[in-house]
Amino acid sequence: MAHGRPTKRRDMFPAAFILPPLVWQASFFITPLVFLVWMSFWRVKNFRLTRDFVTANWERIYNAGFFYDAYVHTFTLATVNALVVSVLAFPAAYFLAFRAGPKVRQLAIVFLVTPFFTSYLVRIYSLQIILAEHGIINSALGLVGLGPITMLSTSFATVVGFLTLTLPLVILVQLLALSQVDKRLMEAASNLGVPPFEAVFKVVIPSAKVGLIMAGTFGFLLSFGDYVSPLFLGGSKPPTLSILIADQVKSGNNWPRASVVAVTMVVTLVAVLLLMTSLAYAKRGKK
Amino acid sequence: MTKVDPFAFWSRGIGRRQFLAGSTALGAMAATGLGPRRAHAEETLNILTWPGHADPAVVxxxxxxxxxxxxxxxxxxGENMLALVNQSPPGTYDVVLSDAEYVVMLRDGGFIEEMDPADYPFDSLFPEFKKFPGHWLDDKLYSMIIRFGYLGLAYRTDALTKEEVESYAIMWDEKVKGGVGFFDWYLPSMGCLSLYNGNEKPFDIDDAAFDKLKETLFSLAPQSSGFYSMADTFSSLTSGAAKCIPGIGDWITLLLAKDGVPVDATVPKEGGIQWTESMSIMAGSTKKDLAKAFIQYMTSAEGQMRSAMMPAYNASIPSKPGWEMLNAEHPDEAVRLRMTFDDRNVLDEYAEGKIHIRRTPVQQDIETWNDAWTEFKSL
Amino acid sequence: MTRGDKILSVYLAAIFVFILAPIVTLIVFSFNADRFPSLPWSGFSLEWYEAIASDSTIHTGFKNSLIVAVATAVISTILGFCAAYTDYRFKFFGKMGFLALAAMPPTVPVVILGIANLTFMAQINLAGTLQAVILGHTVYCAPFAMALIRIRLADLDPDIEPAAWNLGATRMTTVRQVVLPFCRPAIFSAMAITAAVSFDEFMIAWFVSGINETLPVRILAMLQGQVSPRINAVGSLVFLVTITLVLIAQAAVYSFRKTRRNV
Structure with a gap:
């Protein structure tokens, strides 16, 4: 990375670039988050927020059985999604990175980017039509004399929703990671007589470790905070943390309690992010 | 080494013609989006309502x-409505459509104004609605009734028979395991269960009865198919994911039945609950005359008739001229909505005494009921 | 093609069926005559497109979304360029912190950004305005712009700028005459992409927009409030708009391709 010329004092040039994003993000990203923490100590009386400093909201939420249930449920779903999406994405990313021709790869990337530009909300609505009791899948099953299978309002449907959200992104990130793998290593492995399937585990995955872990982490982050899929596909059964947030706000303007849940979520996400980053960059142990 | 740039496809060929075509398409869309209906409508009337009330078919x-x-x-x-009212700066909304039991909270918060009864067609209302509790507080009018309906048990007629739904007890039946849907609002859902528990006044119960109610509610958890907002309530009954839903009624099933979905709603023998929707003028509004004119329109025969047939969800109307106009102009709809003068109609059920007016909890906080509901959802 | 490759390409095709099925369903069902979407298909109809054409809430939402998307695109691209150039050019104490701050917003769930923003906006009297939506969206979108521009800057030889300085150009002039033209394609893509992200974002907008609903917020309200294939029709139109934005981004890059060779 390049350096500027040795700068004189009171040089305004770097400041002209550093300050705008710094000030903007500090004002409209950090300040609201700080507010969120502060607000978790406020009170609500007759649907009205009052500034205060009480710990009652924290006590109430942390003593509520439904909060723990929702936390465990959300964490589990996000973890399952991260694993499933990583496993599902890998063969596709592998094929695109090493086996497919440039034309196929380009076309595939276009298709992978397309979903980002259709409203996620509307895609979830479409999935309702697909997964419903008399929906597309069950109609197809009916033709061969099977079903119907109840899919809507189950955790399965929620994860399917998460997958539509995360699968394209995870394939892209994995593809990016795999394209950094040195092909000579794979040739070497092949020359040494390692069968291709084994080479995937011995060469490809270890050398693309960082990217693969980060891809899975994205799968976790996005699904952990998603509101739409658990609501419209999972039928809020049981509610996730995001639904809990919306419910607290809707059912009594209880912003302070919603903030407690939100702060807990942010802390969890940061912890997961740090853990996964350190895992990704950890030196491999002695062999 | 292959270098993959996920954004590389942008730099791949797309000709000037496609570019122009794309821009033209976007321009055309922007033009249609901003174009035609902008012509009039300099002014807006902002209303806070249940979904669908600003449908052109109505207003x-x-x-x-x-x-x-x-x-x-x-x-x-209702809590969602109060939350929105509290979050918004004064003057955001001109008219609020509320359920009767929340009018008192709107008044206590200083959000709505007293209304002059002389401004509205009270003569045209059926007697039951002239002095409806909740709209009149300390003998002053705060809200003008627009529509009403009953809540009991809605069910798919291909899953349950009319005899089976004569009691709420059917919800615990093996037949509907995993098929009892819930409208995601504690008040009507828990109200119906309170009736099932035999509480004379379903919302005015002591703590022992409330604990019993919680127990009854929680015992339904294994039967549940999910928790639905309005649209999901429609689609879960349509798709069959929900075979019955307590705490809703005609306002959901009338429309579905019209579309050929095998559903019906009933008031079980333990009783049902009445809901009402009424309109108030917001104290912070800067367009109070327009707001008044709007409520006058909504209570006129035409406004009432259109409101009864509102595309989002149908309802019964309390205005006699509204009934007359409906019967004259849309006789089929009048029959479907059971608002004909000759046959058994919606007012008869009211007279039978099975219907209880919905209220907010009396002996407990709203929060207590809400928390029980949240807990139930996570079971 | 080996057998393994064949299996893998079938697998890839299956993945694409999964990814694209909701989009295809959406478009197909927007022409379905039935109100409550269920099979069998009950006939072709343009009813729902006509319905949204005469629905003023959709028009207003569309207009609001356009305003928000354009403003967000401009502001977040400027911020993104500043951040990307900072990363490219300067080294200073706390740079890691700076970059973390610049890149982090998209990792925070939008639900949380939404409620944090609403309370904050209420304090500065912006709650319920389009400005509030724009502020929320720029925070969320700027990192995307930064990433795109940074990828492009990686191709610019770090010694070019010092060469220009040695020839007597001021540093600002160099940015204007060398760096900006070089980044132009990335800047255009960044604008289009941030506009597209903003055009689709509904959670932040849902919390802060109040009565000034954007189109996706309207869709969310429709999803919760009414069953209507209008949602499919609107969704298809939104898809058309955002895809057009992407095509414009692509075309922008194409028309400036020559600059890449010249620099």
Missing amino acids: GPFEEKYGVDVVAKEYVG
Whole structure:
């Protein structure tokens, strides 16, 4: 990375670039988050927020059985999604990175980017039509004399929703990671007589470790905070943390309690992010 | 080494012609989006309502006559409405459509104004609605009734028979395991269960009865198919994911039945609950005359008739001229909505005494009931 | 092609069926005559497109979304360029912190950004305005712009700028005459992409927009409030708009391709 010329004092040039994003993000990203923490100590009386400093909201939420249930449920779903999406994405990313021709790869990337530009909300609505009791899948099953299978309002449907959200992104990130793998290593492995399937585990995955872990982490982050899929596909059964947030706000303007849940979520996400980053960059142990 | 740039496809060929075509398409869309209906409607009337009340099919003639746009912010559930009212700066909304039991909270918060009964067609109302509790507080009028309906048990007729749904007890039946849906609002759902528990006044119960109610509610958890907002309530009954849903009624099933979905709603023998929707003028509004004119329109025969047939969800109307107009202009709809004068109609059920007026909890906080509901959802 | 490759390409095709099925369903069902979407298909109809054409809430939402998307695109691209150039050019104490701050917003769930923003906006009297939506969206979108521009800057030889300085150009002039033209394609893509992200974002907008609903917020309200294939029709149109934005981004890059060779 390049350096500027040795700068004189009171040089305004770097400041002209550093300050705008710094000030903007500090004002409209950090300040609201700080507010969120502060607000978790406020009170609500007759649907009205009052500034205060009480710990009652924290006590109430942390003593509520439904909060723990929702936390465990959300964490589990996000973890399952991260694993499933990583496993599902890998063969596709592998094929695109090493086996497919440039034309196929380009076309595939276009298709992978397309979903980002259709409203996620509307895609979830479409999935309702697909997964419903008399929906597309069950109609197809009916033709061969099977079903119907109840899919809507189950955790399965929620994860399917998460997958539509995360699968394209995870394939892209994995593809990016795999394209950094040195092909000579794979040739070497092949020359040494390692069968291709084994080479995937011995060469490809270890050398693309960082990217693969980060891809899975994205799968976790996005699904952990998603509101739409658990609501419209999972039928809020049981509610996730995001639904809990919306419910607290809707059912009594209880912003302070919603903030407690939100702060807990942010802390969890940061912890997961740090853990996964350190895992990704950890030196491999002695062999 | 292959270098993959995920954004590389952008730099791949797309010709000037496609570029122009794309821009033209976007321009055309922007033009249609901003174009035609902008012509009139300099002014807007902002209303806070349950979904669907600003549908052109309902408010069209009013918009036409006054040259205004009726803009709605939609909510589901009274607490959601109060939350929105509290969050918004004064003057955001001109009219609020509320359920009767929340009018008192709107008044206590200083959000709505007293209304002059002389401004509204009280003579046209059926006697039951002239002095409806909740709309009149300390003998002053705060809200003008627009529509009402009953809540009991809605069910799919291909899953349950009319005899089976004569009691709420059917919800615990093996037949509907995993098929009992819930409208995601504690008040009507828990109200019906309170009736099932035999509480004379379903919302005015002591703590022992409330604990019993919680127990009854929680015992339904294994039967549950999910928790639905308004649209999901429609689609879960349509798709068959839900075979019955307590705490809803005609307002959901009438429309579905019209579309050929095998559903019906009933008031079980333990009783049902009445809901009402009424309109108030917001204290912070700067367009109070327009707001008044709007409520006058909604209580006129035409406004009432259109409101009864509102595309989002149908309801019964309390205005006699409204019934007359409906019977004259849309006789089929009048029959479907059971608002004919000759046959058994919606007012008869009211007279039978099975219907209890919905209220907010009396002996417990709203929060206590809400927390029980949240807990139930996570079981 | 080996057998393994064949299996893998079938697998890839299956993945694409999964990814694209909701989009295809959406478009197909927007022409379905039935109100409550269920099979069998009950006939072709343009009813729902006509319905949204005469629905003023959709028009207003569309207009609001356009305003928000354009403003967000401009502001977040400027911020993104500043951040990307900072990363490219300067080294200073706390740079890691700076970059973390610049890149982090998209990792925070939008639900949380939404409620944090609403309380904050209420304090500064912006709650319920389009400005509030724009502020929320720029925070969320700027990192995307930064990433795109940074990828492009990686191709610019770090010694070019010092060469220009040695020839007597001021540093600002160099940015204007060398760096900006070089980044132009990335800047255009960044604008289009941030506009597209903003055009689709509904959670932040849902919390802060109040009565000034954007189109996706309207869709969310429709999803919760009414069953209507209008949602499919609107969704298809939104898809058309955002895809057009992407095509414009692509075309922008194409028309400036020559600059890459010249620099």
